[in-house]
Amino acid sequence: MQLNGSQIVIECLKEQKVDTIFGYPGGAILNLYDELYRHRDEIHHVLVSHEQGAAHAADGYARATGRTGVCFATSGPGATNLVTGIATAYMDSVPLVAITCNVGLSLLGKDSFQEVDIAGITMPITKHNFIVKDINKLADTLRRAFYIAGSGRPGPVLVDIPKNITAEETEYTYTAPKDIVPVTATISQKDLKRASDMIHGSKKPFVMVGGGAVISGAEKELEEFVRLVDAPVCDTLMGKGAYDGRKDNYTGMLGMHGTKASNLGVSECDLLIAIGTRFSDRILGDPTTFAKNADILQFDIDPVEINKNIVADAQVVGDIRGILRQLNPMLKAQEHTQWVQYIKSLSDKYPLATGEGLTGPYMIQSLYEKTDGDLVITTDVGQHQMWTAGHYKFSRPRQLITSGGCGTMGYGLGACIGASIGLGHKKVVNIAGDGCFRMNMNELATAKRENVPIVEIIMDNHVLGMVRQWQDLFYDENYSATILDENTDYVKLAEAFGIKAVRASNRQEYEAALDMALSADEPFLIDAVIDRDDKVWPMVAPGTSISECREG
DSSP: OEEEHHHHHHHHHHHTTOOEEEEEOOGGGHHHHHHHHHTTTTSEEEEOSSHHHHHHHHHHHHHHHSSOEEEEEOSTHHHHTTHHHHHHHHHTTOOEEEEEEESOGGGTTTTOTTOOOHHHHHGGGSSEEEEOOOGGGHHHHHHHHHHHHHSSSOOEEEEEEEHHHHHOEEEOOOOOOOOOOOOOTTOOHHHHHHHHHHHHHOSSEEEEEOHHHHHTTOHHHHHHHHHHHTOOEEEOSTTTTSSOTTSTTEEEEOSTTOOHHHHHHHHHOSEEEEESOOOOHHHHSSTTTTTTTSEEEEEESOGGGTTTSSOOSEEEESOHHHHHHHHGGGOOOOOOHHHHHHHHHHHHHSOOOOOSSSOHHHHHHHHHHHTTTOOEEEEOSSHHHHHHHHHSOOOSTTSEEOOOSSOOTTOHHHHHHHHHHHTTSOOEEEEEEHHHHHHSGGGHHHHHHHTOOOEEEEEEOSBOHHHHHHHHHHSTTOOTTOBOOSOOOHHHHHHHTTOEEEEEOSHHHHHHHHHHHHHOSSOEEEEEEOOTTOOOSSBOOTTSOGGGOBOO
């Protein structure tokens, strides 16, 4: 049938079973929005307050559901406002398709009004991007975009469509989406045999779980693998929930703000099995001393990550679930009771403290207890993020949604809205610092408009907490530009958006506020005032060995 470009875009989205789009209209994308209006009963459009919020919401939707998130933006500043969200998705391997519309082909390259080379700008932070200059290639380009975003190691793809292409007509034929199959062709029997031999020869193995295990849906295979290896387990920030954080052999997060049991255990093990993790600098500390007593066995879907940040003694390349499905039958059940009990004794000896009064750790532990550990949680970036990672026991994949690689302040509220919508308006809680919240607090309007039952918890210490912590520890207490002393009333601010809000300054007030927020069927904000000098412990100083983690 003959359709114009805008109609083709909508039909291709329907092919991909897209049910939600996060976006903000403008001149160059008006044709597309006009067509979207006609399909509003089939595809729900969420009008955000800022395009960055659209990218973060699409990201949160994708992480919560495992489906590809979609966002729209117009040309120029609309498109550039997506950039931080695209970079965030890229660093954490999140499937995202960003569709922007540019000025017409005849105006490209002439510094036209609201013209920006968004494809050029986003080239380093996308898996791929496209400029569609031929209406006949539009449908196939969109199909390729979704396939690229969701296949292999997922990531964001941008499609930029000049305005005239959205109006021109061509023949359209429905095409079913190409099946996305796990990457298993790279998994060699030789590599599996080498891995099996290393595991059978180990006396002190340690399993380190990263985001790849979450993305591949390998939680059942991972649980069986750990049982066969009989090893303690730690995780990265992105790996939370892939292995049940309530189990006795789970030791917590590894790295700069990891637990002492994880950091000491990895430093003492004789085999470190890294599953779906890229060994970021926040994990390694001093790379020359990292796991210095161990052979390193790395499983990852991306061959580029092998030997990039740390040299592996052996590796298996492929989908994590596929690797474990093939490797598990090759393993004989091992027994390392003494080693596992020793690591458990470290967890008992060095527990995470909650402090006195209303503290970040106490707030997270209370949230965990009141929700039986069943919440989906989003966070912004900083102290509150690390307290959440340490004190909430995540028991399933996709339960923690946070910006790991890019460390994007202002990420959480948009991601929380997107996650809640993706999960059918489920209760989702965002944990933020006041510095992060201020960056994208305008998305409260989006939460109210969509009436999502989210809870925004602000850990309000009137400073940029993590930056101040570094200034305190490493910069002679020179608190340069980190004090937020204007005393913004976040309760009144939320009420101005039509959102219920409560302030809490002690444990009793917080408990009462939390009860109200968790029972509400609409957006709710808690402004929890905590001490500005509370710190995240343990902590490994930058560039030092993870075995040298300080407790405070």
